[in-house]
Amino acid sequence: MDLSAISPTLLVASLMVAATPILLAALGEMVVEKAGVLNLGVEGMMIMGAVTGFVAAIESGSPWAGFLAAAIGGAAMALLFGFLTQVLLSNQVATGLALTLFGLGLSALIGQGYVGIKANSLGRVDLGALSDLPFVGRVLFGHDPIVYLSLLLVAGVWAFLRFTRAGLILRAVGESHNAAHALGYHVRRVRMTAIAFGGACAGLGGAYLSLVRVPQWTEGMTAGAGWIALAIVVFASWRAERVLVGAYLFGGITVLQLNLQTAGARVPVELLSAAPYLVTILVLVLISIRARRGGAAPADLARPFHAST
Amino acid sequence: MTALLELEGLTKAYPGVVANDDVSFAVTRGGVHALLGENGAGKSTLVKTIYGLVKPDRGRMRLDGQPFAPAEPREARAAGVAMVFQHFSLFDALSVAENVALGMETPPPMRDLARRIRAVSEEYGLPLDPGRLVGDLSAGERQRVEIVRCLLQEPRLLIMDEPTSVLTPQEVEILFATLRQLSAEGTSILYISHKLEEIRTLCDAATILRGGRVVGGCDPREASVAELAERMVGAKLTAPKSGGGAPGETLLRVEGLSLPPVSQFGTPLREVALELRAGEVLGIGGVAGNGQDELLAALSGERLSAAGSVTFEGHDVSRLGPVARRRAGLLTAPEERLGHAAAPDMTLTENAALTGGARKGMLRRGFLDWGLARTFADEVIARFDVRTPGAEVAARSLSGGNLQKFVIGREVLQDPRVLVVNQPTWGVDAAAASAIRQALLDLAAGGAGVIVISQDLDELLEISDRFAALNAGRLGTSVPTADLTMERIGLMLGGAHDMEAAHA
Incomplete structure (x- = not known):
C-alpha cells in the first residue's frame, strides 16, 4: 500500500468536518444529561434535523435557513420527549428509543420528494491571509462557519457549566432533584430547557450531515452517529473538553480508515470500518479510568422527578 | 418578648x-x-x-x-x-x-x-x-x-x-x-x-x-x-427489658476484614475484627457514612471478603453469598427499608418469601409454596403488630414504621442464630421502636447473637451488652455498655472532627 497518498493536511482538515455532526450532538446530549435526563433519542433528533434542514434549505435556497430549521426541528422532537418524560413521567429509556424510531420513520416520510437533489453548500469563512499559511492555514482556517460554531459551542458550554449561576443550577438539578426542589428551583423547567437545547444541537448536527458533509438527503443517513454521540458523552465523563477530544478522535479514525482503504491497506475492510468505534471507546475508557473512580455521572441521571408536595 | x-x-x-x-x-x-x-x-x-x-x-x-x-x-x-x-x-x-x-x-x-x-x-x-x-x-x-x-x-x-x-x-x-x-x-x-x-x-x-x-x-x-x-x-411508654442471661459460645467471629470502597464517596472497611457470643447484643455506633452499610454488606454476604475473615459457628463463610449464609442461620436486615430490605412494589407475602423461603421450608424443587409464604407473612403481621389491610398490599404502601416492624419481624421469626440489623428503629415512632427493641432483646435471651448497628446512641445504651464504634471504616474494641458515659462514647466515635479548638 502507498501511505504517501495520505496527506496529513487533508486528513486533519477532513476529520474536523467528519467529527462536527457528532460533536454537536454529543455536546447537546451532555448538557441534557448534566441536568439529569437521559435522552436516548439523539439519533432520531439528528435525522429530523437532517431532513428539516435539507428541506428548508432547498425550499428557501439558503443553507442558513436550513440550519435554523434543523435546530427548531431537533428541539421540537426533544420537547416531545420532554413532555412525555417530564410531564407525563414516562420511562426515559423507552421514550428515548421510541423517539429514535419515530424520527427515522417521520424523516423518511418528509424527505420522500427530496431524494437525489443537491443542496446549496455553505461557503467557507474567508479569513484572508490566514488561510494561506502552510499546513495551519488549510487545517484551521479553511472551514465553513458551522465548524467554528461547534468549537465556540464547546467553549461556551464549558464556561456556562463552570462559571455561571445558571450552569450551577443545571448541575445541581442533575445531581439531586429533590434537594434542588427543596431549595426552590424549578426542576422541570430547567430540565425542559436543557432537553430543548440538546435537541437543537442534535438537529444542527444532523443538518451538517445533509447540508455540508454529504450533501444530499438519503433515508437513515445518520447511520448511528447519534449512538456514537451518546457513547462519547459517557466515556467523556460529562466534560465538554473531553467530548471534543472524543468526537475528533472518532472523526479522525473514521477519515484515516477511509484513507487506508483507498490506499489499499492489507487489513480486512470490516475491521477498518469498526476501528473508529473500537479506538474511540478504548481511549475514552482509559481516560475515564484515570480520571476518577466511578466516573462523574450526574447522581440523578434518568431518575424521574415528581414533586411530592 | x-x-x-x-x-x-x-x-x-x-x-x-x-x-x-x-x-x-x-x-x-x-x-x-x-x-x-x-x-x-x-x-x-x-x-x-x-x-x-x-x-x-x-x-x-x-x-x-x-x-x-x-x-x-x-x-x-x-x-x-x-x-x-x-x-x-x-x-x-x-x-x-x-x-x-x-x-x-x-x-x-x-x-x-x-x-x-x-x-x-x-x-x-x-x-x-x-x-x-x-x-x-x-x-x-x-x-x-x-x-x-x-x-x-x-x-x-x-x-x-x-x-x-x-x-x-x-x-x-x-x-x-x-x-x-x-x-x-x-x-x-x-x-x-x-x-x-x-x-x-x-x-x-x-x-x-x-x-x-x-x-x-x-x-x-x-x-x-x-x-x-x-x-x-398520648400513652405511657415502657422501657424494653433485657433477659440478662450470661453469654454462651462464640457464634460469629470477624478477623482482618478489609474491603475497598464501592464508589467514589464510599467508605472502605479497614481490618475490622469482632466477636459475637450467643445470647448477647453487640451495639455498633458511629456517625453515618463511617462504614455501617459496608459492614452490613460484608456480614450479609452481599460483598464477599477474603477467605477466613468471617467465621460463623466455626465455618468460614467469607466466600458464601447471602442465600447460603441465611440458610446457615446468619440473617441481616439492612437500613434502607424500601429497595434494600424490602422490594417496594412487591406484596408483603412476596417480600416474606424473598428472605424467608429457605429457612421456612417454602422451597420445593425450585417451586415456591405460596400458602406457606402467606402464612408466614400473616404471622409476622400478627406478632409484630404491623398495621396493614393484609399481606397482599405492596410494601411501598406501608408507613415507614410499619414496614420496619415487618422487615425486622420477618428476620426475627426465622429463628436466626445471628441477626445483624442496621438502624432498626430509624424514623420509627417511639411505641414501634420500643416493640422492635424488645423483640431484639427477646431474640438474644433465646440464645441468638444480635448485632445492632445504629446511630441512635440512646438506643444502643439501652439494649446492647457491649458497645463498639465505627470510625472511618475501622471498628474500635468493644466495651461493656455498663461502663460507658456519653462523653466516652463521643470520644470513641471520633470526637468532633477538629472542632474543639474552634470554640475554645
Whole structure:
C-alpha cells in the first residue's frame, strides 16, 4: 500500500468536518444529561434535523435557513420527549428509543420528494491571509462557519457549566432533584430547557450531515452517529473538553480508515470500518479510568422527578 | 418578648390524612422554640408551610406583624426565614461554596463567597473549607455547610429539622453553642426533634403536636422527659427489658476484614475484627457514612471478603453469598427499608418469601409454596403488630414504621442464630421502636447473637451488652455498655472532627 497518498493536511482538515455532526450532538446530549435526563433519542433528533434542514434549505435556497430549521426541528422532537418524560413521567429509556424510531420513520416520510437533489453548500469563512499559511492555514482556517460554531459551542458550554449561576443550577438539578426542589428551583423547567437545547444541537448536527458533509438527503443517513454521540458523552465523563477530544478522535479514525482503504491497506475492510468505534471507546475508557473512580455521572441521571408536595 | 412568627389555624389535608389541623402558636423574637411530636404528627408539613414548600388549605401566618404567605422558598428566604433540612439538601458532587451559593438569592462572586464562608464559619465556630467537595465531608461537616448557608442570609428565623440525629455528642454541644449565640443575637429558632433531653437543655418554649393537632405547649426547662414523652405519644411508654442471661459460645467471629470502597464517596472497611457470643447484643455506633452499610454488606454476604475473615459457628463463610449464609442461620436486615430490605412494589407475602423461603421450608424443587409464604407473612403481621389491610398490599404502601416492624419481624421469626440489623428503629415512632427493641432483646435471651448497628446512641445504651464504634471504616474494641458515659462514647466515635479548638 502507498501511505504517501495520505496527506496529513487533508486528513486533519477532513476529520474536523467528519467529527462536527457528532460533536454537536454529543455536546447537546451532555448538557441534557448534566441536568439529569437521559435522552436516548439523539439519533432520531439528528435525522429530523437532517431532513428539516435539507428541506428548508432547498425550499428557501439558503443553507442558513436550513440550519435554523434543523435546530427548531431537533428541539421540537426533544420537547416531545420532554413532555412525555417530564410531564407525563414516562420511562426515559423507552421514550428515548421510541423517539429514535419515530424520527427515522417521520424523516423518511418528509424527505420522500427530496431524494437525489443537491443542496446549496455553505461557503467557507474567508479569513484572508490566514488561510494561506502552510499546513495551519488549510487545517484551521479553511472551514465553513458551522465548524467554528461547534468549537465556540464547546467553549461556551464549558464556561456556562463552570462559571455561571445558571450552569450551577443545571448541575445541581442533575445531581439531586429533590434537594434542588427543596431549595426552590424549578426542576422541570430547567430540565425542559436543557432537553430543548440538546435537541437543537442534535438537529444542527444532523443538518451538517445533509447540508455540508454529504450533501444530499438519503433515508437513515445518520447511520448511528447519534449512538456514537451518546457513547462519547459517557466515556467523556460529562466534560465538554473531553467530548471534543472524543468526537475528533472518532472523526479522525473514521477519515484515516477511509484513507487506508483507498490506499489499499492489507487489513480486512470490516475491521477498518469498526476501528473508529473500537479506538474511540478504548481511549475514552482509559481516560475515564484515570480520571476518577466511578466516573462523574450526574447522581440523578434518568431518575424521574415528581414533586411530592 | 414580642412574637416574630405567629401561626393561626393552619390546616393542610392530603388525600386520606389531615397533616395539620388548626395549628396555632407563636415563636418569640430571639426565642428557641421546640416543635415536638411523633412521626406523622405533622411537624414536617408545618415547617414546609413556613418555608413556602407547602401551601396551607386554611389559616394565616404573620411574620413581624405582617401577613406572611410565601408561595415558594425564595420568598420565605427573602423574608428572612432559613431552614436546615432533616435530610440534607446538599449536592455531593459540588463544592462547599457552590452548595452555599445555590441556597442564596444573589450570591456574590465565588471568590468573595469563599471569603465570607470562612469568616462566618469562624465567627460561629464551624470551620469549613469552601473548596472541598461535599461528598467527601462527614455528616457533621455537611450540616455545618447547611447552617453556614443559612447564616450567610442573616435570617430572622432559623428552622432546624432534627439536626442532631447524625451528630456525635461533641458535635451536638458545638451546634448548641452556635444556636445559643444566634439566639442571643436576636435570631429566633424553631427546633424540631424527638430527642427530649436536648430540647430540655436548649429550648425555652415548646409546642407539642399529635396527629396534626396542637395538644399543648409548655416550658421544656420545667417539664420532665417522661412528662414530655407522655404528652407526645398520648400513652405511657415502657422501657424494653433485657433477659440478662450470661453469654454462651462464640457464634460469629470477624478477623482482618478489609474491603475497598464501592464508589467514589464510599467508605472502605479497614481490618475490622469482632466477636459475637450467643445470647448477647453487640451495639455498633458511629456517625453515618463511617462504614455501617459496608459492614452490613460484608456480614450479609452481599460483598464477599477474603477467605477466613468471617467465621460463623466455626465455618468460614467469607466466600458464601447471602442465600447460603441465611440458610446457615446468619440473617441481616439492612437500613434502607424500601429497595434494600424490602422490594417496594412487591406484596408483603412476596417480600416474606424473598428472605424467608429457605429457612421456612417454602422451597420445593425450585417451586415456591405460596400458602406457606402467606402464612408466614400473616404471622409476622400478627406478632409484630404491623398495621396493614393484609399481606397482599405492596410494601411501598406501608408507613415507614410499619414496614420496619415487618422487615425486622420477618428476620426475627426465622429463628436466626445471628441477626445483624442496621438502624432498626430509624424514623420509627417511639411505641414501634420500643416493640422492635424488645423483640431484639427477646431474640438474644433465646440464645441468638444480635448485632445492632445504629446511630441512635440512646438506643444502643439501652439494649446492647457491649458497645463498639465505627470510625472511618475501622471498628474500635468493644466495651461493656455498663461502663460507658456519653462523653466516652463521643470520644470513641471520633470526637468532633477538629472542632474543639474552634470554640475554645
